[in-house]
Amino acid sequence: MRRRASLVLLALAVFCTALSPLLRWYAFPRLAKVPAHHYQAVVLEAKDATLIDYATLEPRRVSTVTMVQTLKGNVEQARRVKAATGRDVVVWDTLTYAAGPDGAMVSRIPERYVFDAHSQQPVHAGGEHVDDTPVRRDGIEFKWPFLVEKRDYRYFDLMTRTSAPIHYKGTRTFRGLDVYYFEQTIPWTEVPLPKRLPLGITPDAVRQLGLERWYTTRRMFWVDPVTGAPVNGEEIHREELRWTGHPEKKPVTAFAGHVKIRPDYVADTVATVKAQRRLVLLLTRDLPSGLIALGVALLAAALVLEARDRRAPAPGVPHDGGKPERPPPGEGALSRGGSP
Amino acid sequence: MRALVAAAAGLAAALALVLAVTALGSPGGDTSPEPLLSSPPAHP
Incomplete structure (x- = not known):
């Protein structure tokens, strides 16, 4: 037994x-993979920002510029890409919508991001775009891979439509979580104008005025190292309209502000990440x-x-292996004879 | 010999369990009917 x-x-x-x-x-x-049907909306705000008034082409101070960033998993497209490539992919259709203090549109940039559901590396299966212009990413965007490493990653920048290193800057504690802090600085770079601008203005109309759009940002992320999900993000973001061929003319600030995730969305993200x-x-x-x-x-x-x-001992076998039992002391001496 | 068989049975069971769980994977789901937003929701 x-x-x-x-x-x-x-x-x-x-x-x-x-x-x-x-x-x-x-x-x-x-x-471990990002679900193909994931849907998420995040609201970001820049308080006391500078925003261009396209009617006068003059910058003005505004109380708040709001950005709504929506990610929507396109399951049908993900299935098509999987059938074509054999890879488990996620297709995110996203929209970054910026609005002024009155709620009027400032810019509206759609995007499609196709990536490996397990590693979060971009997958080039066609259809990737930013503002309807095809792009080819070689870095992550929105989310880090599971089990984040303490190293630099390449991160895709929506405005320049290129990838650049985002640097690991150490471990921080954020709302009770040990997180990795990453930072990326994009130097002043000429970038395309969004296709949809306020007042029905077109990018061609801005170009005809002799203006081009330049941009710089310092991007900060606090990333949960287990899930790879950012629990907080901030950007110190500046955009200018510069006079083409006239560096001596003063540029017009199109936007300047410190963009932060709205606190209720930070709390919600932290709670979700803690559960995952x-x-x-x-x-x-x-x-x-x-x-x-x-x-x-x-x-x-x-x-x-x-x-x-x-x-x-096995049942039925004596404990000493079968030797005759030794008589108790005294008994043997008497039996062998001697005094009666 | 019986110990080897027992160890092999344990190993085979572990392999079978892991292969079955990974083969099942996770449920797919459908595209959310929620729209891409152009105004901030009141709360998350």
């Missing part, structure tokens, strides 16, 4: 010990380490049972 129990314990010990690395290194990379990181930690840390400990304990129990089984 003990023998059988020790064999069962041994089988369970091997099961747990083998399951631990299999979960971490085989199952997790295949199970538990699941990732379960697969990458808690279950593997728990299973190893359980495997070792089961193996020890199996060995103890086996050792006891070997020491215990």
Whole structure:
């Protein structure tokens, strides 16, 4: 009976010990992925910002510029790309909509981002665009990969439509979470004008005035290293309309402001990330380490049972292997004769 | 010999479980009916 129990314990010990690395290194990379149907809206605000008035081409101070950024997973398109490439992909159709204090549109930039659901690396399957202009990304955008590393990544910039390094600047604590802080600076660069501008103005009309759009930003992200999701983001963003061929003429500030995620959206994002990181930690840390400990304990129990089984006498066999029992002291001496 | 068989059974069960779970994967879902927003929602 003990023998059988020790064999069962041994089988369970091997099961747990083998399951631990299999979960971490085989199952997790295949199970952890961004869901194709993910939908998310984030509101960002720039308080006391500078914004161009396109009617007068003069900058003015405004109380708030609001940006609404929506990400919408296009499941049908993701299935099509998977059928064509064999890769598990996510297709995000996004819209970055900026509005002035009166709610009137400042700019409206749609985008399509196609990326690997597991690694978050861009997938070039056609259809990628920014403001209806085809682009080819070579960096991440919006989200870091699962289990973020303490290193620089390449991050796609919507305005310049190019990727550039985003630098790891250390670990910070943000609302009770240990997060990695990343920063990217885009130097002054000439960028395309958005296709949709206020007052029905077209990019061609702005160009005909002899103006071109320049932009610089310092982009900051606080990223949860487990899920790769940013829990906070800020940008110190400046845009100017410069006079083509006339560097001596004063540029017109189109926008200048410190853009931050609205606090209620930060709180909501932190709560969501805290819930999701538990699941990732379960697969990458808690279950593997728990299973190893359980495997070792089961193996020890199996060995103890086996050792006891070997020491215990088999039923019907004398404890000393069958030698005649030694008589108690005294008895033998009397039986061998001597005094009656 | 019986110990080897027990160990092999444990290993095979672990492999089978992991392969089954990864083969099942996660449910797909459908594209959200929610629109791409052009005004800020009152709350998340």
